[in-house]
Amino acid sequence: MENTKAPMIQTVNVCKNFGSLEVLKNVSLTVEQGEVVCIIGPSGSGKSTYLRSLNHLEKITSGKIYIEGTLLDDREHGVNKVKLPKEEKNQLLLKMGMVFQRFHLFPHKTVLDNVTIAPINVKKIPKSQAEQIARDLIKRVGLSEKVDVYPSKLSGGQQQRVAIARALAMQPEIMLFDEPTSALDPELVGEVLAVMKQLAKDGMTMFVVTHEMSFAREVADKVVFMYEGEVAEIGTPTEIFDNPKHEKLKQFLNKID
Amino acid sequence: MSEFWQAISVNFDKIVNWIPVLLKSTGTTLLLTLCSVSAGLVVSVFLALGKMSKLKILSKLCSAYIFFFRGTPLLMQLFVVYYGLPYMGITIDSKFFAAFLAYAMNSSAYLAEIIRAAIQSIDKGQLEAAKSLGMSYPMAMRLIIIPQSIRRLIPPIGNEFIMIVKDTALVSSIALVELSGKTKDIMIASSSPLVFVPALAIYLLITGVFTFILNRLEKRFSVYE
Numbered sequence: 001m002e003n004t005k006a007p008m009i010q011t012v013n014v015c016k017n018f019g020s021l022e023v024l025k026n027v028s029l030t031v032e033q034g035e036v037v038c039i040i041g042p043s044g045s046g047k048s049t050y051l052r053s054l055n056h057l058e059k060i061t062s063g064k065i066y067i068e069g070t071l072l073d074d075r076e077h078g079v080n081k082v083k084l085p086k087e088e089k090n091q092l093l094l095k096m097g098m099v100f101q102r103f104h105l106f107p108h109k110t111v112l113d114n115v116t117i118a119p120i121n122v123k124k125i126p127k128s129q130a131e132q133i134a135r136d137l138i139k140r141v142g143l144s145e146k147v148d149v150y151p152s153k154l155s156g157g158q159q160q161r162v163a164i165a166r167a168l169a170m171q172p173e174i175m176l177f178d179e180p181t182s183a184l185d186p187e188l189v190g191e192v193l194a195v196m197k198q199l200a201k202d203g204m205t206m207f208v209v210t211h212e213m214s215f216a217r218e219v220a221d222k223v224v225f226m227y228e229g230e231v232a233e234i235g236t237p238t239e240i241f242d243n244p245k246h247e248k249l250k251q252f253l254n255k256i257d
Numbered sequence: 258m259s260e261f262w263q264a265i266s267v268n269f270d271k272i273v274n275w276i277p278v279l280l281k282s283t284g285t286t287l288l289l290t291l292c293s294v295s296a297g298l299v300v301s302v303f304l305a306l307g308k309m310s311k312l313k314i315l316s317k318l319c320s321a322y323i324f325f326f327r328g329t330p331l332l333m334q335l336f337v338v339y340y341g342l343p344y345m346g347i348t349i350d351s352k353f354f355a356a357f358l359a360y361a362m363n364s365s366a367y368l369a370e371i372i373r374a375a376i377q378s379i380d381k382g383q384l385e386a387a388k389s390l391g392m393s394y395p396m397a398m399r400l401i402i403i404p405q406s407i408r409r410l411i412p413p414i415g416n417e418f419i420m421i422v423k424d425t426a427l428v429s430s431i432a433l434v435e436l437s438g439k440t441k442d443i444m445i446a447s448s449s450p451l452v453f454v455p456a457l458a459i460y461l462l463i464t465g466v467f468t469f470i471l472n473r474l475e476k477r478f479s480v481y482e
C-alpha cells in the first residue's frame with residue numbers, strides 16, 4: 001500500500017442547495033486510491049447529488065473538492081474560487097468515469113462506437129488504436145459477440161456492461177457508479193455486479209451508490225450511510241451492517257433486509 | 258359529376274396543351290421552395306442553438322427574430338422585403354431573390370422552433386453521459402444530440418416544406434410568376450376553371466414525391482431503433 005499518495009477524492013464540507021432545499025449538508029468524505037467506497041441511504045438522502053457534484057454534473061453551493069490532491073472546487077455561494085485553466089480542469093474531470101442508473105448509451109451508435117467515440121474525439125486517439133482498446137474492454141465485460149449491435153438490441157444488463165466499458169475506455173482513475181443495478185430486472189443484476197467485482201479486484205478505485213447490500217458487504221472497504229444530506233455514519237462493512245450505531249441506519253437496514 | 262368528366266374529355270387537348278406552360282412556372286415554385294427551405298434550414302440550426310444559449314443577449318435576439326417571423330403574415334414579410342426595404346436604401350431588383358429572402362427568413366423561424374423542440378426531446382441523460390466522458394457542449398451537440406434529433410426532425414420538416422410549396426402562391430402579389438399565378442392567368446384567358454385540374458395534379462405530384470422521399474429518409478435514420 002502506498003499511503004504517501006494523495007487521496008483519490010476528498011471533499012470538505014460540501015453543501016448543495018436546490019433553491020431553499022438543502023440537499024447536501026457539510027459532506028466531508030475521502031476515497032483513498034484503490035479503495036471501494038459504497039454509499040447507502042434512503043431515497044432522497046442526496047447520494048446521487050453528491051456523486052454528480054464530484055464530476056460537475058451538479059454545481060455545489062459551497063465546500064471543497066480535491067481530486068488526487070489538486071483542488072478542483074472551492075466554492076462559496078456557488079462561486080468557484082479556484083480558477084484552473086480549462087485544460088487542467090478537464091484533465092482532472094477525466095480522472096473520473098461515471099456509470100448511470102439508466103445506462104444512457106448513445107442509441108445511434110453501435111456498441112463499438114459507443115466505446116470509441118470519446119477516446120477518438122476527446123482524447124484524439126487514432127481510430128484503430130481506440131477500437132483495439134474498445135474490443136479488449138468489450139471482451140472484458142463479456143460482450144465480444146455484440147460489438148456491432150445497436151444498444152436497443154441489448155438487455156438492460158448488457159447495456160450497463162457496455163456503459164461500464166465506455167467509461168473505462170477513457171482510462172479513468174476512479175469509477176463513479178450511481179445505482180448501476182437499480183433499473184435492472186432482478187435476474188440481470190448479477191452479471192453487472194460480477195463485472196464490478198472484477199473491476200474492484202483489478203484495483204480500480206470505485207465510488208458506488210447502491211441498494212445492493214450484499215455487494216457493499218462483500219466488496220466495499222468503507223461504507224457510508226447518508227441521511228437527509230448528511231454523512232450519518234461511516235465504517236467498514238462489518239461495522240455498518242453488523243454493528244450499526246445511528247438510529248436511522250438501524251431502521252434503514254431493518255427495512256431493507 | 259358526370260358533367261365534370263364530360264367537360265374534361267371534351268377539353269382534353271386543351272388541358273394537355275396547358276401542361277407544359279404550367280410546368281414552366283412550376284420551376285419557379287420548386288426552385289423557390291427548395292432554395293428557401295434549404296437556406297432556412299441552415300439558418301434555423303443557429304437560431305435554435307442561439308435561443309437555447311446561456312448567453313442572455315443571444316438567446317433574446319434569436320427569440321425576438323423567431324417571434325417576429327412566426328407572429329406576422331408571410332405576405333406582409335414579402336411586402337416588407339420587396340416594397341419596404343427600398344425605403345431603407347436596400348433595393349432588391351430580382352423578384353425571385355426578394356421572395357427567396359422573405360421565405361427563407363420565415364421558414365428559418367418555424368424550423369428553428371422545430372429543431373429546438375427535437376433537441377429538447379432528447380433525454381438529458383444523453384448530454385450528461387457525453388459530459389461525463391469529457392465532451393464539451395458543442396462536441397456533445399454535434400456527435401450525440403443533433404444526430405439523434407434528425408429522425409425526429411424529418412416529419413415536421415416535411416410539413417414545413419409542404420406549407421412553403423403551397424405558400425409560394427403568395428408571390429404572385431409581387432408579380433412573380435409561379436404555378437398558382439399562371440393557373441389564374443390561364444383561367445381568365447380561357448374563361449374556364451378546368452385549368453385547376455392539371456394545376457392541382459402538379460401540386461399533389463410535388464408533395465407526393467417529397468413525402469415519399471422523406472418517408473425513406475426517416476426509415477434510413479431509424480436503423481438503430
Ligand SMILES: Nc1ncnc2c1ncn2[C@@H]1O[C@H](COP(=O)(O)OP(=O)(O)OP(=O)(O)O)[C@@H](O)[C@H]1O
Binds near residue numbers: 041046047049
Ligand atoms: N435538479 C433538482 N432540482 C431540485 N431538487 C432536486 C434536484 N435533484 C435532486 N433534487 C432533490 O434533492 C434531494 C436528493 O436527491 P438525490 O437524487 O441526490 O437523492 P438520492 O439519495 O440519490 O435518492 P435515490 O435513492 O432516490 O436515488 C431530493 O429531495 C430531490 O428531490
Ligand SMILES: [Mg+2]
Binds near residue numbers: 047048178179
Ligand atoms: Mg439517486
